Amino acid sequence: MSDSSEALAAGIGAVLGEATGAEVVVDDVRRLTGGASRETWAARTHSDDGERTVVLRRDPPGHGEPARMRAEAACLRAAADAGVPVPRLIAAGDDAPGIDAPYLVTDMVEGEAIARKIQRDEAFAGVRVHLARDMGRVLGLIHRTPTGTLEMLDDRDPVDLIEAIYHDVDYPRPAVETGLRWLRDHRPDRRPNTLVHGDFRMGNLLIDNSGIRGVLDWELAHLGDPIEDLGWLCVRAWRFGQSAPVAGIGSREDLLDGYRDITGDRPDPDELHWWEVFGTLRWLVLSRFQAFRHLGGGEHSLELAAVGRRVCESEYDLLLALDLLDDISHDPEVRAEDSRVHDRPALTEVLDLVSETLRTDVLGALPSERGREKYLLKICLNLLGMVDREIGSGADQVAVTDGLTALGFADEVSLAQAIRAGDVDPATADVRHAMSAAVLARLRVANPRHVVASRNR
CATH class of the missing domain: 3.30.200.20 (Phosphorylase Kinase; domain 1)
Structure with missing residues (x-):
């Protein structure tokens, strides 16, 4: 050591x-x-x-x-x-x-926490059949937990809290302003406060072939509306590319049935949808906040920096959940490879070669016990891929500029401020087109597979 x-x-x-x-x-x-x-x-x-x-x-x-x-x-x-x-x-x-x-x-509790293994491996085929219902039952137990010893927990309004974090970061985005407006206009009646885990999802659950063995990571626990936890579990980010709406493994109906097994209460689907929209916006804002911990100089971290490029995934998911996402065709790439100054290999070729070497000769050679190093190396490879794709994103950038100009705005910040002020309706065709173009431009660079994976609502 x-x-x-x-x-x-x-x-x-x-x-x-x-x-x-x-x-x-x-x-x-x-x-x-x-x-x-x-x-x-x-x-x-x-x-x-x-x-x-x-x-x-x-x-x-x-x-x-x-x-x-x-x-x-x-x-x-x-x-x-x-x-x-x-x-x-x-x-x-x-x-x-x-x-x-x-x-x-x-x-130490034995069990698997890696979502993709639980979703795909044959060893978990049996538990996947009832896992969504099990999650509902465990959430029911959490929400029935006596809170007499938990008076230190935060009980502020969750929309006010996430809006305050968003304003502190000071990074206006049209999708966030649109989501905040929708949440204020459609909010269901608030339920009495219970213990809320705050981050109940794949990755924070240990699971074996019998079911849920452990609920981890209580650092975001607070007192609030219990349906927040159910909505958070349905957020697209926690499906990890799978189509099933609850953690990529089950249905909302099974989740709600399991919750009723313990609490005797089955939340309304519209109520669950509101909290799913809230959870999507919450993850968007928290991701931006995490990135700014690095970008603002408070904490130097490759992981936090990489999160900043994933914010567009939640923007996409938010517009999708609000039925405001336009399908925009992807124009042919405009790549900056035809250099008359520099010798070959061209810039994109260099990136491809470096990525290939790191993936095959370095990552593949690391022993299994070097898990932390392998994890960080995968983040580096993802970032190199983003750089490579951004070089070829000229057509998308033009589409974003054209869409904003047609609305009379110089940039997305100006559009976001107009939505906040109520001067612009984000549901109109031109506005939703401009928002969609910008989000898709970022997403095609950051994680183009997310566009395909998210077509199933």
Whole structure:
């Protein structure tokens, strides 16, 4: 282990020893993939009770938020008492030597969290049949959790909150302004507050061939309308390219049936749709906020930077959910390859060669235990692909400019401000065409496969 890993291992051993009253030795720690806002580590421990693996979640050192970590620990305790399948909390604290940030330590729960494996692998074929209904049942348990020990959780209006984050980022977009207007105009009656997980989706659930083994990542938990969690689970981003509306594996009907099994209540489809639209807009704004953590200089991160180029996926999904997306033909590419100054290989050829080498000779050669490095390398490859596609996006850029000019706007910011002021109706043909052209131009560069994958509503 490196010096930093040894210090972290010693820190984990110390806090576990204090929590359990036994001497605990940690001889291996490894960082797990994912987690743009918090770090997740697995640690192998030894004590008089034997060997086991625990999981450490901590804020990035130097960027700690103790109150939020304390709230997450409280949610784990309350949810466990209510019968929600969650990892057992062993220790939590605001700081500790070697850990150097707010943290919590839980038992390791066995199960698969990678959405694409759960959606596609034969090993999960049996559980996929009832998984959407299982999700509804687990959400019912969460929403029935007593909240007497959770008074520290945020209970602000979710639309007000997401709008405030959007304004703080100060990056006006027509699709966001359109979504905010629709949410205000169509809002259903608000239900009494319950515990809301806030990020219940594939990736934060551990699943085996029997069902849901663990609900993870409670850092966004709050008090609010319970249907928010159901709508979030239906957001297109969490389908990962599959067509089934609930997490890419099931139907909304099964989800609602499972929820009724536990709560006795079956939400109306229109209510669920409102929260699905809200969830799509929420992910759009949170993605932009995450990117600005890097772009604003607050936290240097390849992962956060890459998220900035994925915002257009949520813009596309939002217009699709609101039935405001126009189909716009893709003109032939205009590529900047015919250079009379530089020798070959041309710029796009260089990018292709570098990507191919990294994918085959570097990524393929990394052993399975280098999971973090493989994850970061895949992000780099995706970014190189975006650069390559942007070089050939001249026709799309012209279409965006032409659409805005026809409306009398110099840029998207001006159009967004006009929608906010109520001077422009986003449902009119010319406006929806201009919005669609801009979103599709970005999406064809960032992730062209998303356009095809999203045709199924």
